[in-house]
Amino acid sequence: MVLVKTPETLSEVDQRLIAALQCQGRLTAERAGEVLGLSTRSVHRRWSALINDGTVRVLAARPRSRSMGAMMLRIRVLRGKVDMIAAALAKRDDIPFIDVSAGGDEISAVLMSGSGPDNRLVFQQLPATGSVTSVTAHTVLHVFSTAADWRLDVLTTAERAALSLPAPDPSTEPGRPLDATDEAIAAVLEEDGRLPAATIAARTGQPESTVRRRLAALFARRRLRTQVVVDARRLGLGVDANIWIEVPPDRLDETGRRWPVIRPYTELWPPPAPRTSVSPSGSGTRRTSTATYTAVSGQGAYRDGRPVEPSRKTDLSLCLIGTSQPPTISSDPRATAGAGRSLSAVLPFAGAVRNLGPTSWQVADTAAGRMDAFWEFGLDDSNLLGGALVAAEAGILVTDTEGRPWRAGAGSFLAAPAALHQRLVKILNVRS
Numbered sequence: 001m002v003l004v005k006t007p008e009t010l011s012e013v014d015q016r017l018i019a020a021l022q023c024q025g026r027l028t029a030e031r032a033g034e035v036l037g038l039s040t041r042s043v044h045r046r047w048s049a050l051i052n053d054g055t056v057r058v059l060a061a062r063p064r065s066r067s068m069g070a071m072m073l074r075i076r077v078l079r080g081k082v083d084m085i086a087a088a089l090a091k092r093d094d095i096p097f098i099d100v101s102a103g104g105d106e107i108s109a110v111l112m113s114g115s116g117p118d119n120r121l122v123f124q125q126l127p128a129t130g131s132v133t134s135v136t137a138h139t140v141l142h143v144f145s146t147a148a149d150w151r152l153d154v155l156t157t158a159e160r161a162a163l164s165l166p167a168p169d170p171s172t173e174p175g176r177p178l179d180a181t182d183e184a185i186a187a188v189l190e191e192d193g194r195l196p197a198a199t200i201a202a203r204t205g206q207p208e209s210t211v212r213r214r215l216a217a218l219f220a221r222r223r224l225r226t227q228v229v230v231d232a233r234r235l236g237l238g239v240d241a242n243i244w245i246e247v248p249p250d251r252l253d254e255t256g257r258r259w260p261v262i263r264p265y266t267e268l269w270p271p272p273a274p275r276t277s278v279s280p281s282g283s284g285t286r287r288t289s290t291a292t293y294t295a296v297s298g299q300g301a302y303r304d305g306r307p308v309e310p311s312r313k314t315d316l317s318l319c320l321i322g323t324s325q326p327p328t329i330s331s332d333p334r335a336t337a338g339a340g341r342s343l344s345a346v347l348p349f350a351g352a353v354r355n356l357g358p359t360s361w362q363v364a365d366t367a368a369g370r371m372d373a374f375w376e377f378g379l380d381d382s383n384l385l386g387g388a389l390v391a392a393e394a395g396i397l398v399t400d401t402e403g404r405p406w407r408a409g410a411g412s413f414l415a416a417p418a419a420l421h422q423r424l425v426k427i428l429n430v431r432s
Contacts, residue, residue: 007231007233007234008234009233009234009235009236010050010055010234010235012154013038013046014046014050015152015154015235016036016154016155017032017036017038017043017046017047017050018050018056018152018228018230018235019151019152019153019154019155019160020032020035020036020155020159020163021047021056021058021226021228022150022151022152022228023151023155023160023163023164024163024164024165024226025058025059025060025193025194025225025226025227025228026058026193026194026215026219026226027163029043029044029047031163032163035159035162035163036159051194054231055230055231055234056228056229056230056231057192057228057229057230058192058193058194058226058227058228058229059189059190059191059192059193059226059227059229060186060189060190060193060224060225060226060227061186061190061224061225061226061227062178062186062223062224063222063223063225069112069139069140070110070111070112070139070140070143071110071111071122071137071138071139071140072108072109072110072111072137072138072140073107073108073109073110073111073122073135073136073137074106074107074108074135074136074137074138074327075106075107075108075109075126075132075134075135075136076105076106076132076133076134076135076327077105077106077107077131077132077133078105078131078133079104079105080104081131082100082104082105082106082107083100084131085107085129085131085132086098086100086107089107089109092121094111094112094121095109095110095111095112096110096112097109097110097147099240099242108242111137122135122137133330134327136327137358142253142256144256144257147227148225148227152230152235165219165220166220168220168221168222178218178223181204181206181210181214182214182218182223184204184206185200185204185206185211185214185215185218186218186224188200188203188204189224193226193227197211197212197215200215246382249386291303291304292304293308293364293367293368293387293390294390295389295390295392295393295394296393297389297393298393299393300393300394301364301367301368301389301390301391301393301394303364303368308367308368308369308390308394309368309369309394309395310366310367310368310369310391310394310395310396310417311366311369311371311372311373311417311420312369312417312419313372313417313419313420314419314420316349316350316351316420316423316424317349317350317351318351319350319351319352319372319373319420320350320351320352320354320371320372321346321350321351321352321353321354321371321372321373321374321375321424322353322354322355322356322362322365322366322371322373322374322375323339323342323343323346323353323354323355323374323375323376324355324359324362324374324376324380325339325376325377325378326359326376326378326379326380326383327380328378328379329377329378332378332379334377334411335377335378335379335411336377338377338378338401338411338412339376339377339378342375342377342401342428345427345428345430346375346424346427346428349423349427356371358383359376359380359383359384359387360383360384360386360387361387362374362387363384363387363388363390363391363415364386364387364390364391366391366396366415366416367387367390367391367393367394367396367415368394372416372417372420373414373415373416373417373420373421373424374413374414374415374416375401375412375413375414375415375416375424375428376412376413377401377411377412377413378411378412379409379410379411380413381408381409384406384413385408387415388406388413388415391415395417396415396416396417397414397415397416397417397418397421398413398414398415399414399421399425400412400413400414401413401414401425401428401429402425402429403421403422403425412428414428
């Protein structure tokens with residue numbers, strides 16, 4: 001039996017000193033000691049010990065551009081391969097955050113995806129990797145807070161205010177783009193945000209007075225910010241949990257603001273779903289559209305603000321029909337059997353059968369007549385609920401594959417115009 005020793009929890013004084021660095025990563029020992037009632041020498045000694053043994057790291061980074069899109073990735077991998085995949089992802093500049101599940105078969109990552117949904121990592125490289133069993137990608141619509149905003153709750157409000165930088169003056173000039181000197185200073189601080197000005201000056205070849213002046217301006221205008229990385233186990237926090245919460249879309253903003261440590265993402269729909277929006281995200285297939293579908297119960301469905309209308313085709317041999325599989329299909333033998341049987345049944349009658357990307361997006365495309373029908377076997381509520389509302393509001397028949405009205409928790413799904421629906425129900429229920 002192997003015994004794993006739990007790291008010793010830090011003292012209250014050390015935790016308060018870490019919280020002080022969270023307020024301002026380049027805080028001086030003199031100022032910290034003054035606010036927290038400690039001697040400057042004690043602050044120096046304790047900070048040095050915490051940083052030197054790796055318990056704490058202070059990094060500096062440029063704030064992410066608001067125009068840069070992001071995706072939240074959930075990557076399922078074969079057991080024993082998680083470290084290899086995580087290490088490869090960690091080397092990428094466009095992935096600032098990676099988390100590995102305790103089960104050893106899932107990786108969560110934040111991907112800074114640029115302004116469009118077309119991303120080779122998500123739609124080509126990961127799905128083509130043999131040790132990756134599934135990839136789910138959720139487009140981030142709004143960020144309420146990030147890990148960098150988390151604060152250890154051991155300071156009073158007055159202490160936190162005294163240790164933090166003052167808010168930027170809104171009357172000052174909005175900040176020009178970083179020039180070569182600023183970029184050089186920022187690059188040096190990326191690995192150690194507490195480097196003294198003299199060391200930065202030596203590494204960049206700039207006068208120390210210039211470095212001090214630039215540092216003050218960069219941090220005062222929030223062109224640079226510090227982040228404290230700390231071993232949470234030393235704080236007595238033994239569990240780091242990623243919580244996925246499904247709420248009605250019209251309650252998403254309220255939920256995100258009520259729980260500031262939670263970072264809600266799009267495409268989470270539980271019943272009932274009175275309002276929804278669908279943007280390109282999902283797994284395994286390349287998408288290049290940047291359109292958005294919206295629907296409100298009883299008020300129709302829209303694509304980029306324009307009403308959508310389903311296909312009017314009546315001949316299946318001329319139809320493009322979509323299908324997909326839920327992320328959990330490997331653990332559902334009935335769904336696996338249904339998917340294989342139904343594909344064989346539909347192929348002889350359809351013009352083409354394709355998996356054209358995210359499930360919700362394919363259902364919404366069916367509502368808009370860009371595809372002619374869509375079916376799926378397996379439980380997949382989180383991916384189907386939003387698209388189902390869009391389809392229903394567009395006049396599509398939304399049922400299970402046996403023709404019964406579809407409800408959350410159903411084991412199959414079919415969305416098709418009335419002219420095609422009954423024919424597809426019969427085909428999908430043929431037993432060989």
